[in-house]
Amino acid sequence: MADSNTGKFIKVRCPDCSNEQVVFKNPAMNVTCNVCGSTLIKSKGGAGELRGELVEVVD
Numbered sequence: 001m002a003d004s005n006t007g008k009f010i011k012v013r014c015p016d017c018s019n020e021q022v023v024f025k026n027p028a029m030n031v032t033c034n035v036c037g038s039t040l041i042k043s044k045g046g047a048g049e050l051r052g053e054l055v056e057v058v059d
Helices: none
Strands: 009-013 020-024 039-042 053-058
């Protein structure tokens, strides 16, 4: 049975350009901003290290 905290998406605000985008909370690779290319989430093998601002959790 899967943990209820896995498989969630989050909306993150870029610290450099303030773009908001929905991303996977546990990425296998680093996630970058679609506008400026800044790193939003750094992959850590589990829950990623958030570099941007968490706006909301999306189910």
